[in-house]
Amino acid sequence: MPPTQNFLQSFLHTSRTTLVAATKTTNILPIVIGNESADLDSFASSLLYAYLTPTRPQPIPFLAIPRADLSLRPEFLHLFHELSLSPSDILCADDTPSFHSVPPSALHLHLVDHNVPTLPLPGSQVVGIIDHHDDEGHFPSASPRVIEKCGSCSSLVIRTFLAQSQLRKADEQSQIARLALAAVLIDTTDMTQKVTEIDEAVVQTLLGMLPKDWDRKAFYQGVSQAKKDVGSLPLRDLLRKDYKEWAEANVCKIGIASVVMGLKWMCSREENNTVFMNCLKSYAGEKGLDVLGVMTTDGEGDEFHRELLLWGMSDVGKECVQRFENGADDAGLSLGKWGDGELDLVPERKAWTQGNLAMSRKQVAPFLRECARGRNDTNKARAKV
Numbered sequence: 300m301p302p303t304q305n306f307l308q309s310f311l312h313t314s315r316t317t318l319v320a321a322t323k324t325t326n327i328l329p330i331v332i333g334n335e336s337a338d339l340d341s342f343a344s345s346l347l348y349a350y351l352t353p354t355r356p357q358p359i360p361f362l363a364i365p366r367a368d369l370s371l372r373p374e375f376l377h378l379f380h381e382l383s384l385s386p387s388d389i390l391c392a393d394d395t396p397s398f399h400s401v402p403p404s405a406l407h408l409h410l411v412d413h414n415v416p417t418l419p420l421p422g423s424q425v426v427g428i429i430d431h432h433d434d435e436g437h438f439p440s441a442s443p444r445v446i447e448k449c450g451s452c453s454s455l456v457i458r459t460f461l462a463q464s465q466l467r468k469a470d471e472q473s474q475i476a477r478l479a480l481a482a483v484l485i486d487t488t489d490m491t492q493k494v495t496e497i498d499e500a501v502v503q504t505l506l507g508m509l510p511k512d513w514d515r516k517a518f519y520q521g522v523s524q525a526k527k528d529v530g531s532l533p534l535r536d537l538l539r540k541d542y543k544e545w546a547e548a549n550v551c552k553i554g555i556a557s558v559v560m561g562l563k564w565m566c567s568r569e570e571n572n573t574v575f576m577n578c579l580k581s582y583a584g585e586k587g588l589d590v591l592g593v594m595t596t597d598g599e600g601d602e603f604h605r606e607l608l609l610w611g612m613s614d615v616g617k618e619c620v621q622r623f624e625n626g627a628d629d630a631g632l633s634l635g636k637w638g639d640g641e642l643d644l645v646p647e648r649k650a651w652t653q654g655n656l657a658m659s660r661k662q663v664a665p666f667l668r669e670c671a672r673g674r675n676d677t678n679k680a681r682a683k684v
């Protein structure tokens with residue numbers, strides 16, 4: 300049998316060589332970058348985009364996190380191992396060289412898994428977008444500009460580029476298929492949550508690229524278990540592992556951490572609820588937040604559930620949390636009381652169970668941002684009358 304070829308690793312090594320060469324010229328450098336949470340979908344989307352795009356030169360795929368933060372993502376290390384990659388093959392934001400080593404004006408950005416750049420790269424140009432978040436309407440001339448709702452951004456990257464790419468070798472097909480499936484299956488909890496027709500079709504295509512006896516369940520379980528292997532992470536790391544923030548009109552800064560374990564589990568690891576709350580408060584302080592959100596997921600299949608905790612840290616933050624609670628029914632969140640309300644500190648902090656399982660941070664954050672901008676304030680409007 301011929302030795303297996305490691306197509307992704309070769310591609311990443313070539314990317315690094317191209318990057319090193321680019322730092323010595325003034326040529327345009329195309330890069331592809333995922334969102335700031337740097338989750339598995341952002342990682343897979345950026346690597347798939349770079350590898351499969353038909354345009355030349357191919358953009359260089361980066362992870363938008365410092366290299367040390369890879370250790371917060373055990374599922375990455377698991378997937379690297381599955382794909383015979385090593386962490387050193389991956390390009391991280393603080394590597395030398397990285398995209399920071401060229402002037403931003405020389406950068407052409409391809410954005411995946413977000414549609415507005417979050418990195419401060421003044422003078423850079425956004426030239427391509429594939430994303431599954433709310434379209435914020437910028438960069439109309441980007442090409443491709445694919446922004447559609449579906450479970451995983453990786454599904455959109457595959458749908459956009461796979462048909463035009465020529466993956467002939469079985470090893471190559473297998474690596475690409477597993478990389479994409481890792482993201483799609485994790486984002487859809489093994490095709491049980493947030494699945495759209497796009498994800499369905501893509502998963503069928505990807506499975507067709509793998510041997511008939513390939514064990515999808517075992518593959519999903521492996522990645523999923525690794526993702527939940529967070530028991531040893533201190534709370535601060537658990538919060539920053541999958542964290543995003545927004546500054547609304549520069550008056551209200553919102554940060555939301557997504558955590559793959561429930562609030563009860565998070566509480567139980569600290570001495571008591573007060574210590575847990577103090578940890579949250581100090582994280583919000585470190586980030587300078589007006590509102591801290593913690594969204595949790597837990598369980599699978601019928602046991603799958605979501606929780607949400609919001610904490611207004613400043614006056615504008617407290618108002619925002621109030622508006623959120625007042626508008627939550629209309630927004631379709633189906634919030635319920637969490638426990639006996641022991642995590643609540645009325646009116647500034649509230650924890651809820653979230654009945655609407657389809658609403659992840661992707662849907663909750665835009666609503667919370669609207670609340671920060673002062674909309675959805677039905678009660679206040681009524682009070683004025």
Ligand SMILES: [Mn+2]
Nearest residue numbers: 340341412452
């Ligand atoms: Mn995503």
